[in-house]
Amino acid sequence: MLKNILKILENDARTTPKQISDMTGIPRAEVVKVIKQAWQDRIILKYKAIVNWDKAENEHVFALIEVKLEPEKDVGFDSIAERIYRFPQARSVYLVSGTYDLLVLVLGKNNHEIANFVSQKLSHIDGVKATNTQFVLKRYKEDGEVVEGKEEVKRQPVVL
Amino acid sequence: MAVQKRVPQKRKQHIAARANKLSPSGIRKFFDLLSSMEGVISLGVGEPDFPTPWHIREAAIESIEQGQTMYTSNSGTPELRKELARHLKTYHGVDYDPMSEILITVGVSEALDLAMRAMIDPGDEVIHPDPSFVAYSSSIILAEGVPAAIPTYEETNFELSATAIEKRITRKTRGILIGFPSNPTGAVMSKQKLTEIAELARKHNLTVFSDEIYGKLVYGVEHTCFASLPGMKEHTILLGGFSKAYAMTGWRIGFAAAPKEIITAMTKIHQYTMMCASTMGQVAALEALKGGQDCVTEMVEEYNRRRLVIVKGLCDIGLSCFEPKGAFYAFPSIKCTGMTSEEFAERLLAEEKVAVVPGSAFGACGEGYVRCCYATALSDIEEALKRMKRFVNKYRVK
Ligand SMILES: Cc1ncc(COP(=O)(O)O)c(C=O)c1O
Numbered sequence: 001m002l003k004n005i006l007k008i009l010e011n012d013a014r015t016t017p018k019q020i021s022d023m024t025g026i027p028r029a030e031v032v033k034v035i036k037q038a039w040q041d042r043i044i045l046k047y048k049a050i051v052n053w054d055k056a057e058n059e060h061v062f063a064l065i066e067v068k069l070e071p072e073k074d075v076g077f078d079s080i081a082e083r084i085y086r087f088p089q090a091r092s093v094y095l096v097s098g099t100y101d102l103l104v105l106v107l108g109k110n111n112h113e114i115a116n117f118v119s120q121k122l123s124h125i126d127g128v129k130a131t132n133t134q135f136v137l138k139r140y141k142e143d144g145e146v147v148e149g150k151e152e153v154k155r156q157p158v159v160l
Numbered sequence: 161m162a163v164q165k166r167v168p169q170k171r172k173q174h175i176a177a178r179a180n181k182l183s184p185s186g187i188r189k190f191f192d193l194l195s196s197m198e199g200v201i202s203l204g205v206g207e208p209d210f211p212t213p214w215h216i217r218e219a220a221i222e223s224i225e226q227g228q229t230m231y232t233s234n235s236g237t238p239e240l241r242k243e244l245a246r247h248l249k250t251y252h253g254v255d256y257d258p259m260s261e262i263l264i265t266v267g268v269s270e271a272l273d274l275a276m277r278a279m280i281d282p283g284d285e286v287i288h289p290d291p292s293f294v295a296y297s298s299s300i301i302l303a304e305g306v307p308a309a310i311p312t313y314e315e316t317n318f319e320l321s322a323t324a325i326e327k328r329i330t331r332k333t334r335g336i337l338i339g340f341p342s343n344p345t346g347a348v349m350s351k352q353k354l355t356e357i358a359e360l361a362r363k364h365n366l367t368v369f370s371d372e373i374y375g376k377l378v379y380g381v382e383h384t385c386f387a388s389l390p391g392m393k394e395h396t397i398l399l400g401g402f403s404k405a406y407a408m409t410g411w412r413i414g415f416a417a418a419p420k421e422i423i424t425a426m427t428k429i430h431q432y433t434m435m436c437a438s439t440m441g442q443v444a445a446l447e448a449l450k451g452g453q454d455c456v457t458e459m460v461e462e463y464n465r466r467r468l469v470i471v472k473g474l475c476d477i478g479l480s481c482f483e484p485k486g487a488f489y490a491f492p493s494i495k496c497t498g499m500t501s502e503e504f505a506e507r508l509l510a511e512e513k514v515a516v517v518p519g520s521a522f523g524a525c526g527e528g529y530v531r532c533c534y535a536t537a538l539s540d541i542e543e544a545l546k547r548m549k550r551f552v553n554k555y556r557v558k
Pocket residue numbers: 160206266267268269270293339342343371373400401402403409412413414
């Protein structure tokens with residue numbers, strides 16, 4: 001039941017409990033209860049919009065930064081990650097397998113701001129051994145949504 | 161000298177009785193009107209609103225790039241037939257030999273036509289449910305057979321009853337054409353009821369043409385493959401396809417599975433009239449079977465949400481609606497408006513810009529109902545329900 005409700009909300013966070021109830025047959029009051037619990041349990045982290053900033057004429061730059069860490073005594077990866085994710089510029093921070101350890105997605109106003117973040121903040125953190133910054137040139141798909149040129153339904157109006 | 165001017169006379173074309181006999185689609189006018197209107201929400205379609213899943217399209221694109229652009233074997237590519245045989249075994253527990261008991265066709269539409277032409281002699285009767293898919297009675301008539309429509313009713317879940325069938329069996333009865341889950345009612349037949357029909361088929365030695373194109377689209381119930389019933393493989397021509405479950409209507413790929421002699425006969429007709437089904441379509445169909453069934457599950461889950469919304473919505477409006485357990489159609493009764501189903505559909509379109517299909521298009525027993533397809537975005541379904549509510553409130557006769 002929780003999974004059904006989450007799937008619906010993940011697809012459209014604005015779906016109301018009444019609509020979810022109609023879509024699943026679960027009584028409305030029950031839907032409200034499940035959502036509230038999921039929110040309290042931090043299963044639902046946030047309700048937000050996926051924004052195409054390119055169209056909003058807002059100056060911005062995304063960058064993906066690979067971060068290589070140097071494990072230090074008494075300091076695990078988690079606490080180094082925490083020192084990084086506390087910066088508001090860091091939109092997403094992942095621990096990954098492979099040739100580097102953390103993948104950090106940052107959003108800045110311009111290249112300069114991101115360069116500053118890397119050279120002034122990131123590289124000064126104890127345990128950060130090396131960074132590799134990749135500027136995003138174009139976003140094609142964001143969180144499952146095609147950014148531009150989404151396919152439209154083209155059907156004959158009536159088919160028997 | 162006076163030259164007599166010849167007025168060119170418009171020559172009346174001779175049209176064969178075969179074509180003339182087919183009933184013209186009475187609601188043609190209505191469709192034409194519809195395509196010239198803007199802002200219409202159509203619940204009148206009979207196909208998924210999802211595009212074909214990308215992995216399937218990708219496989220076809222790659223095959224075109226590699227130059228797989230020639231005819232295939234008349235029966236269809238061996239790879240597709242083998243995969244299909246495996247699929248039928250896994251999902252329905254029926255064994256078909258891919259080389260002699262499976263034929264790949266241009267949709268279920270062609271498979272249906274071939275089955276009728278291969279099995280029906282002039283004057284043979286074929287029983288089918290009313291209401292049912294528009295091509296059923298026509299395909300029987302084109303094979304010079306005689307359709308024998310058996311009424312089905314909302315009160316008995318639009319199921320076909322063996323008792324009613326048995327009453328209609330004559331010396332001329334050759335077979336029974338069933339299509340469950342049903343277009344237009346969304347009805348699914350229980351295994352129990354199908355078993356009763358199976359007994360009739362055995363007793364009277366009838367062929368059962370089973371159109372199972374919506375077999376994967378069921379909600380909370382199980383689809384029973386007719387051929388999987390004890391002893392029924394020998395009596396059944398299983399018709400299936402990719403159009404609905406895999407959102408592949410435009411690819412035109414279907415199949416027939418039946419005992420060898422029948423497939424041989426159908427293949428003869430197919431080889432002279434069709435050669436083979438489209439090569440890229442067959443590549444796509446193979447990928448559909450091999451590429452994991454998650455995409456089908458996801459689509460079924462989404463249809464199910466819409467189904468619950470539309471059925472509840474229609475009932476709330478006061479259009480009593482039988483709960484469809486399969487396909488993607490709701491078939492509400494519009495009797496509370498006192499209109500015929502054609503009238504209802506025409507006026508709903510003109511006044512509220514919602515398109516539905518009059519139930520009468522699917523047979524006499526469809527009168528008093530309309531078919532609403534819920535393979536449509538939820539937001540559109542919700543808006544359509546609002547408009548229908550306004551309409552029904554205006555015309556309800558109490
Ligand atoms: C019951 C039924 N059978 C067969 C078909 C035709 O399917 P295909 O696209 O495989 O020719 C349809 C399409 O609407 C249908 O509803």
